[in-house]
Amino acid sequence: MPATHPMMRIHRTTLELCTRKPIEIIDITRAAEDAVAGSGLKDGLLTLVSRHTTACLNINEQEERLMEDIETFLKRLAPKDGNYLHNLQPIDGRDNAHSHLLGLFMNTTETIPFSEGRLMLGRWQSIFFIELDGPRPERSVLMQATGI
Known part of the structure; x- marks a missing residue:
């Protein structure tokens, strides 16, 4: 008898978000866990997609000083007041070349496996917008759970 699948x-x-700072790191791990739980699926993949060119997703450690370090690093990597051509004719009136x-x-995407209805993140991993x-x-953030 053939196996059934x-x-x-x-x-x-x-997930709808409102941000309040120029650079802001928002822990969305709980929302991702809720998306898996609400899907009714037990095993599969959760794909998260930021629908923006100036907002991204990342998996890292949730630690207050590290969050400050990340923000400081990003500000130093591409300063807002840099001499950027994109800012000469911004599409939406925002001088945001540094953000791009x-x-x-x-x-802009992260894919995380889940098993028994739980994300398979490492001990220190959290998901950030x-x-x-x-x-x-x-x-x-679009959250799509695919599985069984």
Whole structure:
């Protein structure tokens, strides 16, 4: 008798965010865990997608001083007051070339496996939404769980 395989399913949700600082690091681990729990899936992959060119996703350690170090590092890497051609004719009136340049070194997607309905993150890992061009009243992260 041939083996049967459970049908692959997809569950999508969107996390809506409002940012308050020019560079802001927001821990979205709980929202990602809730997305998996709400999907009803036990095993699969959770893919997170930032729908912005100046806001990214990252997996790192949640530690207060490290968060400050990351923000300081980003500000030094591409200073807001740099001489950037993009700022001569900004599309939306924002001098945000530095934000786009920082985005070159970061991810707009992260994919994390889950098993038994739980994300398979390491002990010190958290998921962060990183605003590079805030404050912004509307930001979003698509969260798609695919699995069985």
